[in-house]
Amino acid sequence: MHDLTEILNWRRLSDKITLSGQPTEQQLADISELGVTHVVNLGPHHNKGALDDEAGTVASLGMEYVYIPVEFDNPTDEDFAKFCEAIERLKDTRIHVHCIYNARVSAFFYRYAKTGRGFSECETFALMEGIWRPGDDWAAFIGSDDAVRQPNRYAGEDY
Known part of the structure; x- marks a missing residue:
């Protein structure tokens, strides 16, 4: 299986799980061609850059769409519980998980790994850090108490 590095912040977590920022409709077709059967979207549909009808596009490509809208300024434990349920339900399938960026x-996969659910905490931290370093509410969400008073920082900008 090859990687679709033209998709914003494309990452491969395992042979069954890929992650990215918002794919275009054509990129969703490319994701489908990788054998992905499920697309999980954590980005609310009202976000800038979201597709007009992602659920319809995903369905037309023969994949299942799972929508867990997470407001960027308010990630919740309820959001995380829905995410965990989806990842555990789909553990034997090929999935692509994305948001806008x-x-x-x-951050969700890093927190997931910290709970001992099968991914390396070190590897998921490195994956996250290659994109951003959460601060404020996100630092609290992932249990990074030393960064709670820090701003969110993005790779290539200030670290």
């Missing part, structure tokens, strides 16, 4: 997704 791959900030939400990378």
Whole structure:
């Protein structure tokens, strides 16, 4: 299986899970061609850059769409519980998980790994850090108490 590095912040977590920022309709078709059967979207439909009808596009490509809208300024434990349920339900399938930038997704997988659910905490931290370093509410969300009073920082900008 090859990687679709033209998609914003494309990352491969495992042989069954890929992550990214918002794919275009054509990029969703490319994702489907990788054998992905499920697309999980953590980016609310009202975000700038979101597709007009992502659920319809995903369905037309023969994939299942899972929508867990996470407001960037308010990630919740309820959002995380829905995410965990989806990832565990789909563990034997090929899935692609995205949001608008791959900030939400990378933080969710890091927190998921910290709970001992099968991914390396070190590897998911490195994946997240390659995109951003969460501060404020996101630092609290992932349990990074030392960064709670820090701003969110993005790779290539200030670190």
